[in-house]
Amino acid sequence: MFSKIFTSALFAGFLAGLIAAALQLVFVEPVLLHAELYEGGTLVHFGAEAVSAHQDLGPFDMVRNGLSVLFMALVYVAYALALVAFMSIAQDRHGATIDGRHGILWGIAGFVTVHMAPAFGLPPELPGVAAADLLQRQIWWGCTVVATGAALWLVAFGKGPVAWGIAVLLLLAPQVIGAPEPDVFIGPVPPELGSHFASRALGVGLAAWVLTGLFAGHFWQRETASGAARAAA
Known part of the structure; x- marks a missing residue:
């Protein structure tokens, strides 16, 4: 295998x-x-x-x-x-x-x-x-990937409204919590x-x-x- x-x-x-x-x-x-x-x-x-x-x-x-x-x-x-x-x-x-x-x-x-x-x-x-702290961004990114992947798996292979409800919550949770943001917006690039x-x-x-x-x-x-x-x- x-x-x-x-x-x-x-x-x-x-x-x-x-x-x-x-x-x-x-x-x-x-x-x-x-x-x-x-x-x-x-x-x-x-x-x-x-x-x-x-x-x-x-x-x-x-x-x-x-x-x-x-x-x-x-x-x-x-x-x-x-x-x-x-x-x-x-x-x-x-x-x-x-x-x-x-x-x-x-x-x-x-x-x-x-x-x-x-x-x-x-x-x-x-x-x-401008960007927030690198470690904070990495943690949020990793949690978002895991939550989204689990949600899509439940959508594809979960059975019943409970599984699909959990999938929706997993998809929304990282976005509701929000990604780390910089304190100010700066940068030389247009x-x-x-x-x-x-x-x-x-x-x-x-x-x-x-x-x-x-x-x-x-x-x-x-x-x-x-x-x-x-x-x-």
Whole structure:
């Protein structure tokens, strides 16, 4: 069983991570590099003449972008390991069908759990913006991920209004409590760049999670079929 989980997750996460890295380099990295010009003082948002929204971001950095690709691949392998593990539990305990098509739903659930729900309180941030204490944000993020994941599991596999009521409470609780906020709002980066970065980061996250679920379901189904064929032989 572990071999099937690991193999499915490795292929699914690595492929999804490579595609996510490509999307990040094309759509997210330029916004981040632009913001770094403000963070470093090369550009000034207030108190100076208006600057162009289309800046020369310099040559392609092979080392930086290569490390970004490797990091994204490793991150999505880890995500895929968790996703495939839960897929296995759902199949064993609840008879869930696991294939590429159903894997897309699992991927969307993963995106909501890890990205969308936490982003309600802690949206993706550019460097240099005001932020609350790091430990407090990490604790809130972790609790939100656990609560959201448990809620979606209850929605999918819980039985009766009690389970669904608990799911609603788990979804709402972190947002009602609220994420830690900074005491003041400061930062050298134009808010237009901040909103652009957040929307693109979430969009790439959605695409990557959908692909992770699709690939994970596909490889899980393939490994299951291969195992059955070997057993029959």
